[in-house]
Amino acid sequence: MSGRHVRTVTGLRAEGQLGRIVLDWTPVPWDTVVDHYAVYGAPDAADVEVSPATLLTKTVYPRFVHGSLGGNARRFAYRVVTVDAAGARSRPSAPLAASSQVSVTSTGSPLAVVGRYDGKGLEFALSPNGYSRYPATFPNGVDFRVGTDAPGTGWSYLQPGPADSWAGRRTHTFRLRFDLTAAPAGEMWLAIWLIDSHATIPGSAVLDVNGTTVDRLRFEGGATRGSLEGDATVPGTRLRPSYLERPLPAGLFRPGENVLTLVKDEGSWIAWDAIGLFEV
Amino acid sequence: MTEPRLNRRTFLQLSGVSSAALALGVAAPAEALAAVEATAAGEHVPDGVFGLGVASGDPSTSSVVLWTRLAPQPLAPDGHGGMPPRPVPVRYEVATDESFRQVVRRGAAVASPELAHSVHPQVDRLEPGREYFYRFHVGRQVSPTGRTKTLPASADAVFRFATASCQAWYHGHFTAYRHLVAEDVDAVVFLGDYIYEYGITSSNLWRQGAAVTPEHGVEIQTLEQFRLRYSLFKTDPHLQAAHAAAPWIVTWDDHEVQNNYGADGSRYGVSPEHFVHLRAVGYRAFYENLPVSLSALPEGPDSTVYRRFGDGGLVRLHVLDTRQYRDPLPMDAADQNREDWTILGTDQEAWLYDGLATSPARWNVIANGVTVAAITTNRTDQWDGYPANRRRLLAAMQTTNNPVVLTGDIHRHVAAELKADFADPASATVGVELICTSIASDGDGAPTDAYTPDWVQHPYVKLYDGRRGYVHVTLTPEAMTSEFKIVPWVEADATAPLETVARFVTPAGAPGLERLP
Secondary structure: OOOOOOOOOEEEEEEEEEOEEEEEEEOOOOOOOEEEEEEEEEEOOOOOOOOHHHEEEEEOOOEEEEOOOOOOOOEEEEEEEEEEOOOOEOOOOOOEEEEOEOOHHHHOEEEEEEEOOOOEOOOOEOOOOOHHHHHHHOEOEEEEEOOOOOHHHHOEOEEOOOOOHHHOOOOEEEEEEEEEOOOOOOOEEEEEEEEEEOOOOOOEEEEEEOOEEEEEEEOOOOOOOOOOOOEOOOOOOOOOOEEEEEEEOOOOOOOEEEEEEEEEEEOOOEEEEEEEEEEO | OOOOOOOHHHHHHOOHHHHHHHHHOOOOOHHHHHHHHHHHOOOOOOOOOOOOOEEEEOOOOOOEEEEEEOOOOOOOOOOOOOOOOOOEEEEEEEEOOOOOOOEEEEEEEEEOHHHOOEEOOEEOOOOOOOEEEEEEEEOOEEOOOEEEEOOOOOOOOOEEEEEEOOOOHHHOOOHHHHHHHHOOOOEEEEOOOOOOOOOOOOOOOOOOOOOOOHHHOOOOOOHHHHHHHHHHHHOOHHHHHHHHHOOEEEOOOOOOOOOOOEOOEOOOOOOHHHHHHHHHHHHHHHHHHOOOOHHHOOEOOEOOOOEEEEEEOOEEEEEOOOOOOOOOOOOOHHHHOOOOOOOOOHHHHHHHHHHHHOOOOOEEEEEOOOOOOOOOOOOOOOHHHOHHHHHHHHHHHOOOOOEEEEEOOOOOEEEEEEEOOOOOOOOOEEEEEEEOOOOOOOOOEEOOOOOHHHHHOOOOEEEEEEEEEEEEEEEOOOEEEEEEEEEOOOOOOOOOOOEEEEEEEEEOOOOOOEEEO
């Protein structure tokens, strides 16, 4: 009811990460029945005016992942308002500002990229929900040649794993072939962006470059929604994107054809946003 | 039965404005009502406040809970139904005749914005096995008339009820309720999935002629979204008519919160620490939107919905909660076969087994969310995931008179005999399980489908049908007759006729399913 005191959240914290800023706060005690927390944000500012125009999300959780911020460092100011079961609103929390981290997709030079780093997987084969056709379409996994093949037919939106019965409960290998005119002089980075992954068993994949095993890539748990929808930028999306960027050892790449191989031999599927190699 | 009454102790436990407002949704003392009416005097309440209809539920042999939620604009995006943000007095009357010449109870409650302007008055001191009519008043507005009925006290009575579940509004019309309303039932037992949390988009909106605005297109998470989702489903006129036709006894399954959740565990990557916040709003909206007693009002993320109805005599109903207390889905066979693994939780198990063993009733009806019968070991969301708990349940069923399990969840009609030892299909039959198909979930369906072989491979499964409908049950001292009813389509419109695909009789004292022609 209007005029009643509704508790303001405390303990607002922020952590800038690749492509996102993670906010969390201390939930109000249970004796306040919370309808939702309203999170307000404004770019490139030290504070934000609480208004419908700056509302970023309504969430029942004491946490908000401000995602799909892209590869550049983005700075935002935030405030959080508690809305209770009667529709009454608290005073806004104190403001807090934070920045996301810059991505190698912004600072590096692309040498081989499949897809767009845009929070969407819609450009890929079988997207957004054609996983049941994966076994027939990609019986031997993906073998994609940059400059020749098209993402819409050559790169599956999902890479299954051995936990996926619909994909035969086996490992699945994706190969990315690309040509270099010369061995790269700078540091090479791999940038993998996912729009989502399996929530509880995203698993891992073995990364191999030109026949040399580099490492095992472990994926973040997502929301198990990316098998059915492909756009993590839709307001209210439940997709949970994740970002994996790392330098690769020197000397792996050579003039002529290079092959990067991902063998998904643990866990369930991942849903692609983009994959690429960048020289920094 | 579990005591839901707003007694003095309950009142004393409540404190502060918010708690008082909650309590006033049940019964408003005269002085409180006068204060609210004085405050509200002269303030306009929008027309059409009964847009979500009326309902009754949680019947005992002497009482029933009445329900309405004031919402002149049921689909207002903020979930408050177009009501002003202030308390509104609601008066009700209960009569023995439809024209309200013989009014036997009058009372009042306060509809507060904290509870989305819902009220849950409990009417006591009624006669057993008797039909009553009720209506609400808000200012000069009068609600539609509802019919309700107390449970029978006599062991010689006849008790007729229907079971229903899984009403994905977007998958089809609630034709089954149109037919159910025409039946002369004493109660409706609803077995879970009253709403679904999924976003409603062109890919799942199969209900022809329906359209939704963009706020319905995302998976629901906030209380306002849950309230709005209940409102959307309740806009179906046949659902409103079914609520107005008989008292409902309701339990939940998973979709009142999130698909396949268990306790504080989400399948979708929400941490337990965070998931309880979703559960809190899901349970809150359940209370606000259904005719359940005050005992189901959540405290934070916890709500007690397992409860018991019937004093003995012909029937006692044991209503279970197979979601809130379950151990996590088993990760492997070792988990699955642990002796201490439970789908009910320790307290509810003890409560159920004690209630079965001490029940004097002729029939002991257990309302339950997920399939008890052994089907396949990979159906771990059902009792198949908790075989040790199933053995304990089956043992407890042998301590009581004529146990019958009612189930929903699977969107299929299934009739099964429950065996003393499912590892030995030749073992004794200790009870029966009547699984009702969905009201609308999965759209039109078909008599058989890809899942049929999993079920009919077992000699104790006596029926499988994958179309929409409900189960009608008649209990007498001598026998239970169960009739499985379907409608051939639900997606195109609500005109489909009713068909009975199977009838079974279960004699008292001889558990089993004898198919009738």
